[in-house]
Amino acid sequence: MITTTGLTKIYGADGSRGREITALDGVDLHVREGEVYGVIGQSGAGKSSLIRCINLLERPTAGTVSVAGQDLTALAGRGPRAGKELRQARSRIGMVFQHFNLLSSRTVQDNVELPLEILGRSGKERSRKALELLDLVGLADRAGAYPAQLSGGQKQRVGIARALAADPKVLLSDEATSALDPETTRSILQLLRDLNRQLGLTVLLITHEMDVVKSICDSAALMEKGRIVESGTVSELLATPGSELAAALFPVGGEAAGPDRTVVDVTFQGEAATQPVISQLSRTYNIDISILGAAIDTVGGLQVGRMRIELPGRYEDNVVPIGFLREQGLQIDVVGASDAKTALAKEAVK
Amino acid sequence: MTWSEMQPLLSQACWDTLYMVGWSTLIAVVGGLPLGILLVLTDRGHLLQNVVANKVIGQVVNITRSMPFIILMVALMTFTRWITGTTIGREAAIVPLAIGAIPFFARLVETAVREVDGGLVEAVQAMGGNTWTIVRKVLVPEALPSLIASTTTTIVALIGYSAMAGTVGAGGLGDIAIRYGYQRFETELMWITVGILAVVISLIQFAGDFAARSLYNRGGRSGRAPKLRLLKAKEPASADIGKVA
Numbered sequence: 383m384i385t386t387t388g389l390t391k392i393y394g395a396d397g398s399r400g401r402e403i404t405a406l407d408g409v410d411l412h413v414r415e416g417e418v419y420g421v422i423g424q425s426g427a428g429k430s431s432l433i434r435c436i437n438l439l440e441r442p443t444a445g446t447v448s449v450a451g452q453d454l455t456a457l458a459g460r461g462p463r464a465g466k467e468l469r470q471a472r473s474r475i476g477m478v479f480q481h482f483n484l485l486s487s488r489t490v491q492d493n494v495e496l497p498l499e500i501l502g503r504s505g506k507e508r509s510r511k512a513l514e515l516l517d518l519v520g521l522a523d524r525a526g527a528y529p530a531q532l533s534g535g536q537k538q539r540v541g542i543a544r545a546l547a548a549d550p551k552v553l554l555s556d557e558a559t560s561a562l563d564p565e566t567t568r569s570i571l572q573l574l575r576d577l578n579r580q581l582g583l584t585v586l587l588i589t590h591e592m593d594v595v596k597s598i599c600d601s602a603a604l605m606e607k608g609r610i611v612e613s614g615t616v617s618e619l620l621a622t623p624g625s626e627l628a629a630a631l632f633p634v635g636g637e638a639a640g641p642d643r644t645v646v647d648v649t650f651q652g653e654a655a656t657q658p659v660i661s662q663l664s665r666t667y668n669i670d671i672s673i674l675g676a677a678i679d680t681v682g683g684l685q686v687g688r689m690r691i692e693l694p695g696r697y698e699d700n701v702v703p704i705g706f707l708r709e710q711g712l713q714i715d716v717v718g719a720s721d722a723k724t725a726l727a728k729e730a731v732k
Numbered sequence: 733m734t735w736s737e738m739q740p741l742l743s744q745a746c747w748d749t750l751y752m753v754g755w756s757t758l759i760a761v762v763g764g765l766p767l768g769i770l771l772v773l774t775d776r777g778h779l780l781q782n783v784v785a786n787k788v789i790g791q792v793v794n795i796t797r798s799m800p801f802i803i804l805m806v807a808l809m810t811f812t813r814w815i816t817g818t819t820i821g822r823e824a825a826i827v828p829l830a831i832g833a834i835p836f837f838a839r840l841v842e843t844a845v846r847e848v849d850g851g852l853v854e855a856v857q858a859m860g861g862n863t864w865t866i867v868r869k870v871l872v873p874e875a876l877p878s879l880i881a882s883t884t885t886t887i888v889a890l891i892g893y894s895a896m897a898g899t900v901g902a903g904g905l906g907d908i909a910i911r912y913g914y915q916r917f918e919t920e921l922m923w924i925t926v927g928i929l930a931v932v933i934s935l936i937q938f939a940g941d942f943a944a945r946s947l948y949n950r951g952g953r954s955g956r957a958p959k960l961r962l963l964k965a966k967e968p969a970s971a972d973i974g975k976v977a
Contacts, residue, residue: 437858463779463863473860483855486950487873496869497859528950548859 383552383584384413384436389445391431391608405431407608408445413601415551418578418585420595422627423605429588432605433556436586437475438468449475450551473501476545480557482537484529490540491516491525497547515543519573535566542573546581553577555587559594567591571598596631596679604630620649620686623715634690636674638717643692644700645674645717648707650687659710660691667703669693690717733918741908741921746928748822748903753890755826760833760886765879767793767834768841769867779853779863793835801893804832805900825902829893837886844878845871877948884940888933905929 391406405428413419423429434440436447438454446455449471457468464472484493494512503511516522519539529537538558545553555574559567575598577583589595595602595616603613604627612619612627620628628649638645648659664671676689693700697716707714767789773779774786799807805828809819812827852870861869872879895906905925913922 439854439857464857464860469860469862471860472858475858477855477858479851479855481849481851483849483851485852485870485874487876487947496856499869500856500859500861500865530950544859554858 383415384411384419384447384449384586386411386432386436386447387445389432389435389447390443391428391435391440392443404608406435406442406445409605409608409610411603411610411613413584413586415584416578416582417600418575418587418598420599420602421586421588421605421610422590422592422595422602423588424590427605428608429590429605430556431608433554433586433588436554437472437477438464473497473548474550474552476548476550476553478538478541478545478553478555478558480560482529482534482541482561484537484540484544486529488528489525490521490527490529490532493529493540494543494547497544501548511547512543515546516540518546518577519543533566534562535570538562538566538570539573542570542577546577546583551582551584553583553585555585557589558587560589560591567594568597574598592630595627602627602631617651620651621713623713632677632679632686632688634675634677634688636690636692638692639672642696643694644697644704645690645692646700646704646707647715647717648689648691649713649715650689651685651713657710659707659712660689662710663703663706666706669703733912733921738921738924741912742905742924742928745903745905745908745925748907749891749894749905749932752822752825752829752894752897752902752904753887756829756833756890756894757883757887759826759830760837760890761883763830763834764837764886765841765872767838769845769871771838771842772845772871773863773867779866793838796831796835797839799832801828801832802896802899804828805896820901822897822902824900825894825897825904829890829897832893833886833890836889837882840882840885841875841879844875844882847878848874877944880940880944880947884937884944887936887940891929891933891936905932 387410389406389409389411390404393403393405394401407428409428409432411419411421411432421429421432431440435442436449436454438447438458441458442455446453448454452471454468454471457465457471459465459468484490485496488496491509491512494515495508498508498511513522513525516525519542521536521539521543524532524536529540532540541558542553553574558574559570562570571594574585574587578585578598587594587599599616601613601615602619603610605611612622612625614622616631619625620632622628629647632649634647636645660671660673663669672692674690674692676687678685678687680686693703697704704714704716770780771786771789771793774782774789776783776786796804805825808828808831812824813819815827816823818824848871852874853866856866856870892906894902894904895910897904898907898910905928909922909925909929912918913925
């Protein structure tokens with residue numbers, strides 16, 4: 383649904399003044415129809431530039447963007463002004479913003495009607511559609527209120543209703559929940575998820591909060607310094623050994639008790655989660671296993687368990703038991719070799 | 733001078749002032765609003781970025797504004813005659829008043845429009861709106877409270893300028909105060925004119941403030957601007973938590 387190839391954005395590339403800053407460095411992104419795709423990264427990783435390049439609010443320096451099979455970069459023209467075709471294409475892409483960006487001079491209903499005014503729809507049709515959408519986001523009773531009278535969560539609901547007014551197939555969400563408290567964040571994410579399911583809406587969201595990815599994303603990508611360093615569906619990521627995103631999505635803590643111990647992260651998915659593997663392991667090899675940390679959670683609608691266990695002896699002594707665990711269809715990460723990586727991922731999740 | 737002598741003088745003067753200030757305000761708003769918006773739009777990084785046009789408009793505005801009104805009035809005499817067919821009287825005074833007020837108002841419009849949150853412009857761009865839509869649906873309505881305040885300031889400034897219009901025989905309250913009050917030592921009449929001017933200006937200021945404030949506080953809550961700033965201040969904090977930890 384959304385595909386970018388070699389997307390590059392360099393600020394100051396026009397050679398006017400200041401040094402050049404590379405915000406995007408050859409980003410290839412592929413968002414499938416009907417999925418919720420999360421791009422996560424720290425401030426300055428290039429997430430905002432990425433989402434702004436998708437509807438060409440920022441002109442990419444190089445690379446292409448296509449949405450619903452239409453090459454937007456080809457419509458861009460040369461100047462900073464958007465031509466008619468690009469504007470039409472933009473009207474088919476909804477966007478919600480971190481700071482809501484509602485017009486304070488208009489009522490809630492008039493804000494939702496704005497995209498339809500731009501499309502030249504009749505007054506009757508506009509108000510019918512606006513009221514229908516306000517009902518969908520649960521704000522039917524606040525149609526006549528001004529944005530200043532609403533709470534943050536309500537404002538974002540209006541922002542979402544507005545983004546959906548022109549019946550887009552794609553919704554871009556630029557840190558939509560970052561200005562909201564945790565409770566409101568949950569309800570907004572739930573709303574996005576519902577809209578994704580009910581309307582078949584493809585959602586591309588950027589965020590710096592791992593919880594957002596965890597609660598609603600089907601797929602995710604991790605961005606660092608303008609590049610996508612990891613991407614895939616959530617279950618693929620969880621099944622990738624040493625995946626930073628997986629570790630960050632689903633962290634388990636615990637340190638080894640001594641130097642001659644082996645610490646292993648075990649990830650269970652689906653079927654494997656129901657097998658009593660740890661007691662089998664203990665009985666078969668007659669070893670004592672300490673559990674350092676464990677958690678079970680639902681990530682992207684998938685039941686996942688992760689456990690950090692400690693085996694006596696060095697890694698060399700434990701090759702056989704670890705092999706046994708692998709045979710059970712579990713994903714095994716031996717901690718130590720990738721200590722630096724886990725630490726990084728832990729940082730990202732906080 | 734008795735009151736019965738003063739009364740017709742004063743009422744004529746009031747009418748003259750109102751006439752001159754009214755028309756020149758109207759022209760200043762019609763001319764200054766687009767000019768001020770253009771000053772913002774043509775600036776670097778804005779929708780109609782055009783450095784040359786921006787510099788030219790900016791310079792014209794600066795030159796006109798730097799000229800003392802009495803000199804502007806004399807300098808524009810040929811132009812005034814071409815427009816109104818005369819260089820004396822109320823109509824003749826309106827031309828320099830309006831031309832002096834256009835750049836003044838344009839600068840105020842520029843400041844007001846710059847205050848509009850860039851995110852709103854971005855939101856309308858993302859909906860597929862063109863520049864004209866953005867001007868009509870975002871910049872002007874969102875800046876409206878400030879624009880009204882700017883208009884009030886312009887009216888008050890024009891009342892001040894109009895005192896000098898007496899030099900071209902346009903009449904008005906300021907003219908009465910100078911000719912009768914100062915030059916003929918009718919101190920009483922001068923104080924009455926000053927009083928009337930004070931009352932008129934207070935009323936205009938009050939009305940303007942009231943209109944601007946009731947628009948600004950739409951929705952019964954004051955100070956939406958500080959609230960937005962609070963939210964923005966939160967953003968880097970939450971983004972930095974990861975680094976701190």
